[in-house]
Amino acid sequence: MDAIIEAAARILEEQGHGGFTTNAVAELAGVSIGTLYQYFPDKDALLGALIARETAGLVEGAEAACMLATGQQALDALVRAAVRHQVRRPRLARLLDFEEARLPLDAGTQVVRSRFVxxxxxxxxxxxxxxxxDIAAATGDVASIMRGMIDAAGERGEQGQDALVARVRRAVLGYLSMPAGSCP
Amino acid sequence: MDAIIEAAARILEEQGHGGFTTNAVAELAGVSIGTLYQYFPDKDALLGALIARETAGLVEGAEAACMLATGQQALDALVRAAVRHQVRRPRLARLLDFEEARLPLDAGTQVVRSRFVxxxxxxxxxxxxxxxxDIAAATGDVASIMRGMIDAAGERGEQGQDALVARVRRAVLGYLSMPAGSCP
Amino acid sequence: MDAIIEAAARILEEQGHGGFTTNAVAELAGVSIGTLYQYFPDKDALLGALIARETAGLVEGAEAACMLATGQQALDALVRAAVRHQVRRPRLARLLDFEEARLPLDAGTQVVRSRFVxxxxxxxxxxxxxxxxDIAAATGDVASIMRGMIDAAGERGEQGQDALVARVRRAVLGYLSMPAGSCP
Amino acid sequence: MDAIIEAAARILEEQGHGGFTTNAVAELAGVSIGTLYQYFPDKDALLGALIARETAGLVEGAEAACMLATGQQALDALVRAAVRHQVRRPRLARLLDFEEARLPLDAGTQVVRSRFVxxxxxxxxxxxxxxxxDIAAATGDVASIMRGMIDAAGERGEQGQDALVARVRRAVLGYLSMPAGSCP
DNA sequence: CATGAATGAGGGTTCATTCAT
DNA sequence: GATGAATGAACCCTCATTCAT
Known part of the structure; x- marks a missing residue:
């Protein structure tokens, strides 16, 4: 039930972990608690589904970016997709980011996430x-940089997308163009 | 009681939020639950004390870094301090980072955090x-980049410090040397 | 759930405040503690419901008394109702009387009480x-006299109603027929 | 230690049962909790001592009243003593009245109380x-009337003594002068 | 004698989960 | 399928009481 997942998203972003109870989600979704448990075996499954849904949107954007001709264009689109995703529901994104680390990530979500990388x-x-x-290390670092900057912007409540996109691109390009292993 | 704070740290990093109960902390600390509450008025106060303790070490390192002559040296020391702090107890650092956002941060901790910035x-x-x-924006971004990369390393379980330090420095210097506002 | 309220009444009159715990009430009622909290948001709400239930019976009797033709008859019925109410469960009545003074009496109960007056x-x-x-003062005094005598009888464990009714009537009529303000 | 008893009195009248903890009493008295327990074996003993102290003042007044020549004068003085006692610390008097019923009244207090009767x-x-x-019944009733009226005045927060004394005397004299056993 | 840190049973309350309807 | 009353383990926290110093 999509309504349940959306209710979970809303509860989480409006009340944080404190208010995120299965009963609250069911009520906001307009279904009984019993129904919720018919669709999701337990609370973590619901959370997993929510994470999957949110992550999916991001990966879609990434895949579209990947289609673009040049690396510059693709990177730009990718950053833009990531920022848009975060700006839409900053608190939710941050909370889910955190939960992802805690959950025994089911295969589906795992795949989605590594797909982005x-x-x-x-x-x-x-x-x-x-x-x-070292392309693998560089990829990981760029991903971390993006995530760090975008999460921080969400935390600060930053609003406009463009400035943030520009700054993230600056960070990524700066990293890439900096030769690795410059002296200590 | 330092033993209590240390027990809290251990519980948090070994069991995560799920296992972080006042009773568990008291037991691991080897004191009764009543004793715990004699030192900390409530659970959040304990968490706050733990955050303060951990953050303090980091700020100390930062202050030492600040003493160094050149910017390069100072930045290097700062990055090194942040990495060392995180590598020591990666999971704990990440969890506390998250809690900090949720807590009605008492003045003391607030100061510590902004001191680093x-x-x-x-x-x-x-x-x-x-x-x-825009020096303020740059500072915020560099902080986010550092945090993003270092947290990610902790999450991945990265061990050695030097490689990470080098990569973080690369990212920061890359960002700084990249002119802001290059078009796409 | 009526069973819960009745269990609360029984705990209160048999064990006093000391034994009046939500767990004890739930157990005596034969329900789980969770169920109790589904019907009453907190302990005070349960107490409030109990007070309302007990007071209601008394007011009913008072309202019936009010229908009678003469003042003598009405007063007689009123005293009888109050005595009957108290004699039925003396200890409970006294304890609830006390609690009423402490509770942030919800509107409903407030009304009931002032209705009697x-x-x-x-x-x-x-x-x-x-x-x-001064009819207001007289009313308050008569109410206090009734309450004082009836509570004391309950405290002493007096059993029969008729003797007590006669004595209360005597006190009330004596008060009313005594001219106010006779000097010493 | 008188300071402890007085602290108990103050806590009780200012915070009610909710705040009446041995630790709070000790702190207000300016002694350690250990000292408190050296003077009073347990909480009820402290309460008992407080009741004894308060009741004693009342009985003294009653004994003085008893010395007066005529019944009218003596009764007047007795009522006045009871009212004065209550008006001084109304909330405390009411709370202690209630506790008295609950406590396994030690002999000393028992004697004091029956002395008044x-x-x-x-x-x-x-x-x-x-x-x-029936002089015994009349005595009990008059005592109940006095207590009922005086407690109610305390509950209402009535201030002046004289009006209350006049009304109590009216009630008592009215009761006494009313022939017992008038028709139902 | 005074102290006060330590104790821990127990209290109020929450919430994930079940299951009879 | 859907419902939601019922469950009870577990949580946070209090406070009467003890005892080593």
């Missing part, structure tokens, strides 16, 4: 970016 | 770094 | 009683 | 009062 890796390997000696 | 701002303003048009 | 005022104003210079 | 009985037997067919 795979796409990012493909983009960073494009010829219009400086070649990276 | 203030130090970072001072370092970034040094003459051996490229001048930033 | 209003009825008493109406009865005392009947023409077959001596006219009172 | 004995004095009242003696006064009511004076020749300037109408003769009572």
């Amino acid at each position: 795979a796409i990012l890796a493909e983009i960073l390997a494009r010829p219009d970016f400086p070649e990276q000696s | 203030a130090i970072l701002a001072e370092i970034l303003a040094r003459p051996d770094f490229p001048e930033q048009s | 209003a009825i008493l005022a109406e009865i005392l104003a009947r023409p077959d009683f001596p006219e009172q210079s | 004995a004095i009242l009985a003696e006064i009511l037997a004076r020749p300037d009062f109408p003769e009572q067919s």
Whole structure:
């Protein structure tokens, strides 16, 4: 039931973990608690489904970005997708981010998440970016940078997307164009 | 009682939020639940004390970094301090980071946190770094980048400090040396 | 659930405040503690419901008394109702009386209580009683006299109703027929 | 320790049963909790001592009243003593009244309390009062009337003593002068 | 004698989950 | 399928009481 997942999302972003109870979700969704348990075996399954739904949107954007011709364009679209995703529901995104680390991630979500990283890796390997000696590490770092900056913006309640997109791109490009292993 | 705070730290990093109950903390600390409540008026106060303790170490390192002559040296020391802090107890650091956002942060902790940012701002303003048009934004971004990368490393269970330090420095320097506002 | 309220009544009269715990009430009622809290948001709400239930019976009797033709008859019925109410469960009545003073009496119960006083005022104003210079004070005093005598009888464990009724009537009539303000 | 008893009194009248904890009493008295327990074996003992202290003042007044020549004078003084006692610390008096019923009254307090009734009985037997067919019952009733009216005044927060004294005397004299056993 | 840190049974309350209807 | 009353383990926290110093 989509209504249940959406109710879970709303409760989570409006009340935080404190108010996130199965009963509250069921009530907001307009179904009985029994019905909720018919669709989701337990609370974590509901959370997992919510995470999957949210992550899916992000991956869709990433896949679209991947279609673009140049690396610059693709990266730009990817950053934009990530920012848009976060700006839409910042608190929810942050909370789910945190939950993801705690959950015994079911296979489905795992795949979705690594799909994003795979796409990012493909983009960073494009010829219009400086070649990276360790592409896997670079990919991980870029992902971390994006996540760190975007989460922080959400936490601060930043509103506009464009400024944030510009700054994230600056960070990513700066990282990529900086030679690895410069002296200590 | 330091034993109680340390027990709280251990419970949190070993069992996560789920296992973090006042009774569990008291038991691990080897005191009765009543004793715990004689030192901390409620659960959040205990959490606050733990956050303060952990954050304090980090700020100390930052303050030492601030003493160094050049910006490069100071930044290097700062990154190193942050990495060391995180690598020591990665899970704990991440969980506390999250709690900090939720707590009605008492003044003391607030100060500690903003102190770190203030130090970072001072370092970034040094003459051996490229001048930033918006120093506040740059400071925030650099902090986010550091946090994002270091948290991710902790999440992945990365062990060695040096590689991580090098990569974080690369990201920060890359960001700083990239001119802001390059078009797409 | 009536069973819960009745269990509360029994616990209260058999064990006093000391034994009046939500767990004890639930157990005696034969329901789980969770069920109790589904019907009453907290302990005070349960107490309030019990007070309302007990007071209701008394007011009913008072209202019936009010229908009677003469003041003498009405007063007699009123006293009888109050005595009957108290004699039925003396300890419970006394304890609830006390709690009533402590509770942030919800509107419903407030009304019930003042209703009794209003009825008493109406009865005392009947023409077959001596006219009172300050009817409000007289009403309050008569109510206090009744309550004092009836509570004391309950405390002593007095059993029969008739003797007590006769004595209360004597006190009330004595008060009413005594001119106010006779000097010493 | 008188300071402890007085602290108990103050806590009780200012915070009610809810705040009446041995720790609070000790703190207000300016002694340690250990000291409190050196003087009073347990909480009820402290309460008992407080009751004894308060009741004692009342009995003293009653004994003084008993010395007066006529019944009228003695009764007047007795009522006045009771009212004064209550008006001084109304909430405390009411709470202690209630506790008295619950406590396994130690012999000392028992004696004090029945002493008051004995004095009242003696006064009511004076020749300037109408003769009572059942002097024991009359004594109990008069005591109950006094207590009911005076407690109610305290509950209402009534301030002046004189009006209350006049009304109580009216009630008592009215009761005494009313022939027992008038028709139903 | 005074102290006060320590104790821990027990109290009020929540909430994930079940199951008879 | 849907319902929602019922469950009870577990949580946070209090407070009367003890006892080593």
